[in-house]
Structure formats: C-alpha cells, structure tokens
Amino acid sequence: MKCRKCKDKAVINMRHHKLALCKDHYLAWVLEQTERFICKYHMFTVNEKVLIAVSGGKDSLALWDVLLSLGYQVDGIYINLGIDAGIGYSERSLSMIRKFMETHGEAVLKVVDVPVTYGASITTAASRTHRGKGRPCSVCGLTKRHIMNRIAEEGGYDVLVTGHNLDDEAAVLLGNTLTWQTGYLARQAPVLPASGAGLVRKAKPFCRFYERETAAYALLAGIDYVYDECPHAVGAKSIYYKELLNTLEEERPGAKLQFYLNFLRARDEGAFRVFEEQVELNKCSQCGQPTSLVGLCTFCRTWQQVNSQSGNTQ
C-alpha cells in the first residue's frame, strides 16, 4: 500500500478515512487534524495557558508532543497515585515521562505525589472507603479531578486537556447510552466550558483519533510509553465496552467514529439540552474547590475518612 500523498510505502492505512500514509505524512496529518479539532470545537488558542494531564501512556505523551509541536503553551501535570501492584506502576509511569522530557527541552512538568500530599496511595485510600469497594477507580477519578482542577486554578491555566482518544470517548458514550444516563450524555463533549464557580475549562483534542492512531503516532514519533493499562482497570466496564465496540468496528469500519460524531451532532441539535443541569455550586469549606454539597466537598469527605482510618499501611 502506498502513501496517498507521496506514493512512498505507507505505514498506516485508515480504512474509515480511506487514507494510507507514509511515516512523515502520517505525523504531519495527526498535527493538522489535532489543530483542526482544537479550532473546530473552540478548545483553546495559542495565547492561552494549557495544562495537560500526563499519565505516561501513549495518548497523553503523544498529545503533549503534538501540542508542543503546534506551538501551544502547554505544561504537564503528573499525579503520582502511588500504585505499585508488584510492577512499580506509578514509578515506571513517572520515569517514562522524565524520559519524554529529555527530548522535549521546553516541557515543564508539575508533579503531585498523592501519598506524600494526602497521606495514602490510591490503593490504600480506596480500601479504606466504601467508594473503593472492589475497585479503586471511583476514588482515583475523584482524586485526579480534584487535583487537576486545583493545579489548573492555582497555576492560572485557562484550560485542562487530557489525552482521551476516540476509543475512550466511544466506550464512555456506549456505557452512558446503554443506561441512558441523560445527565452524563448532556455533558459529554470535546470541550466543557469553565464555570464561574471555579471549574476550569476541559478539552480533549484527541477525541476523534482511534486508539490505534495515537499509538501509531507515539511509535512513529519515537515516544516511549507505559504499555500496561492501570492494573486496577482490569475487568472494568469501560474495557468491556471497548471490546463490544471493537466487534462492531470490525464488522463496519468507521462505526465507532460515526457513533461518536453522530452523537455530537444529535447533542448539538438539542437531544440532551433538557438534561443540562444548572447546578448551584458552593465552595468547599476546607479546600475551596467547587462542590454541589454544602460544607465539605466529596474529595475532602473521602480523604477525611481515609485518614481517620490510617494505620501503618500506605
């Protein structure tokens, strides 16, 4: 198969786009497309300060690389969750990011160490709360959202970006659709505006790239990354939904992209507008972050519970 642009040997064939490209044209195409999505969904401008959440995985590192190449002002934040799982997961993730930074001299990284800052690893924290029964993903998500918003606010960033790709977005969408979680459907979008109550704008510039495409970008751009999924995610529903969607995609190439794009169109046309809640947000009496609760926010309540049960384990 030949590159559509230069007739050199193609390294990737995107059946859903009927597009095969060589290495150089593929790397350029990802940059162009990302720029197009950033503009199309009004995510941010070159004059704004961007904070990217990096995990050490392919998506966030590839996105950081792309945003720097496109000339955006983008700093990274790494949240060390203290997950070991016998493979030193969190430590390996951080060292992968450090390696990335060696070849990206301009990159600035902020690190928040959860065990040091909050007193327990996510694994331990989850085991001490009812939220964490079975799987720490709920406590982990809550904690990451809190930290990301706090760091973005404190650093004066205009927008927080994450590396979610199409497979991630389509899986979340399928989960929300199969249960018709209308409130979540109303809020799922490539960009979520800031709210005056202290919630920073959020954007997902890679939301239209298949996972295979972000992996190909990382590989071809020479970016090394952590291959493992988070050890706690094994058996998670999102992985199950991804498999369902992969079955569908095999049957009909492009099905996943169409599912997501047609949802965005339906949403734009007002499908879930009636479910857009205008929740009155308060400030948490302890951390000052926005919360729908009165007094302490869910993050502070959860971590209060975690630390009230602290023993010798971390």
Added chain:
Amino acid sequence: MKCRKCKDKAVINMRHHKLALCKDHYLAWVLEQTERFICKYHMFTVNEKVLIAVSGGKDSLALWDVLLSLGYQVDGIYINLGIDAGIGYSERSLSMIRKFMETHGEAVLKVVDVPVTYGASITTAASRTHRGKGRPCSVCGLTKRHIMNRIAEEGGYDVLVTGHNLDDEAAVLLGNTLTWQTGYLARQAPVLPASGAGLVRKAKPFCRFYERETAAYALLAGIDYVYDECPHAVGAKSIYYKELLNTLEEERPGAKLQFYLNFLRARDEGAFRVFEEQVELNKCSQCGQPTSLVGLCTFCRTWQQVNSQSGNTQ
C-alpha cells in the same frame, strides 16, 4: 428452583426480575403483565377494535392468544408474502396460523395474498427494484406496512398491534442509537398515535417481554409456531445487534430491559422531542394511503416498477 407464588417446581427463572414461576403462574403472569403494559402505555381499551398482524411465529401467536384471553376484540391479519426459499416458508406459516385457529374458535383471520393481489412474491418484487438489491427486507417492510394500514382502515380497526418483543425493540434501538438516527429515536415507542392523515394507531403490547419469555409462553400454552427466522433475514443487521445485546445481557442480566426502559424514560422526558417531525401527509393519488410524497406513494411507485418488469417468474 421453586415458584415464588406456590412453591411448586418453577419452569422459568427470570433473573432480571428475580422471579421464578411454575407453569400456571407463569401463564397468568404474562397475561397480567401484558394487561399492565396495555394500560400503562394507553394502547387500547376493551371497547376498541384491534387488528393483530400474525406471521405464524411465536410472538404474534402468543400475543393473539393473550389478547383473546384478556377479552379484547382482536382479529388477525396474515400477509402471505409468497416466500418459498425451498422450505415453503409462507405456506408453512399460514398452516401454523390455521392450526392456532382450530383451538381458538373465536379468532377471525384476514389473509392478504401478495402474489395474487399485487402480481409478484416479495422475493420476485425485490429482485426487480433497486430497493431490493441484496435483501428483500426493505420492499417487504414497505409492502407490509402499506397492507396492514389499508386493512386496518378498511375494516374500521382502532389500532394495529404487532408481536415485537423486547429483543426486537432493543435491537432496533441499538441500531438507531449507534448511528444516532434522531428522527427514528423520536418515533420509537410502545404506542404510536394515529394521525389524521389516515395512519392508524400502532401498538406493541409485548415490547417489554424478552424473546425467551414469549417463546416460553407459546411453549407452555401449547401454541405451535414456525421456528425458522424468515430465510431472507439471515445476516441482517438486526440479528447482529441482537447478538451484541445478548453478549451484554449475559454479562449483566436485565441490561437489555434497562436499555429499553431507560430510553423510554429519556424519550418521555424530552430527549428527542426536538426531532419529532410534523410531516405534512398527502393522499396517494392511486391507493389513497397517506404519503409524504406528492402523487404516488412509495408503495405504489415500487410496485409499478415491479409490474412493469414482470416476465414469467413470480
């Protein structure tokens, strides 16, 4: 496993309802539930004339049996599509319905023979039109909808009911959702009101029963039926969607029902109201049936094309 009501041996266990029942209590439960759905969705009353489309399959025969048992005024319509497929499919279906009628003395059946009335079997008709390329389902659906509405109107019936079960409805819903066909989503419901332009009310009293439950009803009530799917449906998308949903159901019992019911709730709450089209309907200049087109309706256009190409085959 024991019957929840009488402690006799249960013949069916419905995990999604956490309900096991013996034969007698299961048959009674199906009747009660059907009555409940008819009332809940305002499908029809005992004073109205009901026309049921029967195919000879388990769903329509079970539904006819249930509606007669519940005391509704319900006549049947069988549309002989002239499908042979080497197994005399249509003829076998009709003989199964005749057998049903032997044990249901009060049942009245109207038969419309498509080859006799319109000049070609569905198989032949499809082969002569661009709509039928590959699979006759499109021409078949169009033809059945036309005939059912015509017979319902001519016979002064208040409502046309079909035996669609939950698996059917969920599969259609999944197909429409994966492509976000908002217009179709706006119109998918247990009951569709009549329109002044001559479209009769439509209702699906079995829409909340799993296929397994309607099959169990037919079996336990001693109703014999055609087991084969329509030979033309093999490989149809709807079957593929059913398989996807079965995978999901295996993982989470009740998932299919929740998918459908939560959709109905979201729809009721206005999710797709903005897509409800108020199409201006005209009367077809030939058959008088409602149509969004000017002059001939799609049914008349299609069959004109079929008959203009008629040779010796039927």
